[in-house]
Amino acid sequence: MQRSFKLVAFGMADDTTPKSAQLKRLPARQLRLITKVHILGAIQMIDAGTAHGFDESDDYDLLYQGRRYPPKAVLGVAAVEPLGRQLIPDDFSGGESSTCFRILREAGFEVVPKELMLSLTTNDGVQDSDWGWKDVLGESYHFPNQYRNMIIPGRQFIYYHGVKQGDGKRRDAPEYFGRGTIGVVTRDDTIPTTEPKAKWAWYATIEGYELLPKPVSWKDDQGRHFEQIPVNMFRNGVRKLRPDVFAAILKHAGVATGPAIAPMPVTAPVPPPVIPIANQLLVPATGSLFLLRRPTKAAISGEGVAGRVARSRWRQHKRATDIGRRGEQLVWDELRRLAAHHGWQNLEWPASESLTPGWDMHFTVSGKTIAVEVKSTTLPAFPDVEITANEWAAAQRLGDDYWLVLVTDVEKAQPCMQWVRNPWALVQHGVMSSTPMVLSLTPEREILPVDLVRVVGILKA
Numbered sequence: 206m207q208r209s210f211k212l213v214a215f216g217m218a219d220d221t222t223p224k225s226a227q228l229k230r231l232p233a234r235q236l237r238l239i240t241k242v243h244i245l246g247a248i249q250m251i252d253a254g255t256a257h258g259f260d261e262s263d264d265y266d267l268l269y270q271g272r273r274y275p276p277k278a279v280l281g282v283a284a285v286e287p288l289g290r291q292l293i294p295d296d297f298s299g300g301e302s303s304t305c306f307r308i309l310r311e312a313g314f315e316v317v318p319k320e321l322m323l324s325l326t327t328n329d330g331v332q333d334s335d336w337g338w339k340d341v342l343g344e345s346y347h348f349p350n351q352y353r354n355m356i357i358p359g360r361q362f363i364y365y366h367g368v369k370q371g372d373g374k375r376r377d378a379p380e381y382f383g384r385g386t387i388g389v390v391t392r393d394d395t396i397p398t399t400e401p402k403a404k405w406a407w408y409a410t411i412e413g414y415e416l417l418p419k420p421v422s423w424k425d426d427q428g429r430h431f432e433q434i435p436v437n438m439f440r441n442g443v444r445k446l447r448p449d450v451f452a453a454i455l456k457h458a459g460v461a462t463g464p465a466i467a468p469m470p471v472t473a474p475v476p477p478p479v480i481p482i483a484n485q486l487l488v489p490a491t492g493s494l495f496l497l498r499r500p501t502k503a504a505i506s507g508e509g510v511a512g513r514v515a516r517s518r519w520r521q522h523k524r525a526t527d528i529g530r531r532g533e534q535l536v537w538d539e540l541r542r543l544a545a546h547h548g549w550q551n552l553e554w555p556a557s558e559s560l561t562p563g564w565d566m567h568f569t570v571s572g573k574t575i576a577v578e579v580k581s582t583t584l585p586a587f588p589d590v591e592i593t594a595n596e597w598a599a600a601q602r603l604g605d606d607y608w609l610v611l612v613t614d615v616e617k618a619q620p621c622m623q624w625v626r627n628p629w630a631l632v633q634h635g636v637m638s639s640t641p642m643v644l645s646l647t648p649e650r651e652i653l654p655v656d657l658v659r660v661v662g663i664l665k666a
Contacts, residue, residue, distance in 0.1 A: 221584040231296050233287075233304040233604055234627060238634075239280060239382025241312040248274060255283050259294055264354055265306070276316050280305050300354045310447040320452040322382070323355060324432065328369060328444040343385065347393070360387045363446065363454055365423070379423040379439070381431075381454050385414035413434035417458035425457065437459035476508040532581025532612035533557070533565055535620055540577065544568055545556040549575075561573035564607070576603055581612040585621075592628075595638075600629040 248269055251257065259278035266273035277299040281292035299305050306316050327340045338347045342364075348356060364383035370374045388410030396405055423439075424430055430452055432444060446454075536556055544552045549568045554563035556579075564576035576599060580590050590611065592600070600607045609625040631637045 236304050243283040247279050249632045297612050316359045318360050318586045322446040324365045325362045325443040326365050328366050346409045355443050358407050380420040382420040383416050386412045388412040421454050423459045492635050528581050532615045533579045536579045536610050575606050577608045579610045581615045
């Protein structure tokens with residue numbers, strides 16, 4: 206006996222919050238339940254004065270309609286509906302490589318560095334130092350992992366060096382002597398990834414480097430440090446500068462007028478191989494769109510037109526095969542593009558050869574197979590999605606490595622896709638429901654005339 210299931214989207218209730226949501230660090234797969242609609246709602250709540258318990262961000266802001274928001278606070282408030290509670294700072298991390306930032310950016314929001322500048326320390330003869338930092342003045346800056354979240358592409362800086370000179374002589378005082386903009390940041394691959402991150406190092410390319418018209422002492426004319434920090438913090442190789450401090454140093458250097466330095470366009474490094482984020486809606490510019498809609502009460506009860514639509518089966522459509530193949534072709538083309546960009550391997554389309562492993566196509570990332578099942582419709586949204594017992598068993602077995610791709614408006618010029626990671630987990634957590642819809646009866650042995658006679662006798666009794 207085989208079954209096919211109907212998947213229907215629902216909001217998560219408070220009593221269905223996953224147990225892992227109580228852990229100090231939530232798994233990324235739970236954070237990925239947060240969608241663009243949740244984020245927009247969080248911004249509205251913050252604008253309305255909702256308390257969230259997050260501090261102001263140190264290095265980044267989320268920009269929306271000309272206003273700046275703390276990125277972690279936005280995601281924390283956005284979790285209320287999908288996870289059943291507002292998150293706290295210890296639940297997840299922020300920063301350039303964090304899941305938090307990835308979710309926000311892939312939902313279409315801009316997360317940018319704060320308007321802060323840097324002081325980068327580089328000492329004469331640094332290549333021969335015990336630390337082994339391989340700076341090339343005006344070209345690249347070599348730095349330890351502790352400064353990774355400060356040294357950001359597009360951020361402006363001023364070079365600073367101490368009193369020691371390469372010829373053994375000493376300057377009268379530490380000074381600022383040059384400026385530029387951080388370019389591309391890449392990991393120092395001479396350090397194995399198996400090493401603790403505290404031992405990692407990075408390279409930043411330098412863009413627009415120029416010497417200051419004259420060096421500037423670390424103290425102003427009144428003997429006050431430009432950087433109002435404890436003296437022992439000058440030992441830090443990288444320090445944040447407020448825009449007004451940055452401008453004051455340049456003024457003392459004889460830089461004429463205007464902003465310290467215009468931000469320069471920076472070519473971002475190619476991201477590491479990643480799978481498209483779960484539940485990310487790829488929609489036209491007209492606005493957000495849920496491709497799998499929560500059914501109305503009429504649809505659930507089977508009443509009226511909505512009920513007839515909800516009960517419709519795509520396999521009964523005369524053109525179901527053509528629609529399904531069209532959707533698969535769209536997803537296949539997108540996967541080929543992504544595979545070429547991210548270096549995914551072994552991209553195959555078993556369904557095109559009438560093979561049924563439990564998914565339509567697959568590829569490998571870092572040796573792991575990712576299965577992709579495609580569902581398509583000519584409608585702008587699915588009232589529900591049919592999935593076979595074979596497909597559902599594969600979804601349960603593969604977990605996060607199983608992707609359901611919903612394709613709507615499949616025959617229009619701008620079809621929409623929604624990537625849903627681990628639909629099995631979404632059902633377990635109450636985000637969707639599954640309902641057995643069809644039973645396929647298969648004889649376990651040959652049906653004999655005596656069996657039919659016995660059945661008829663039971664019916665007459």
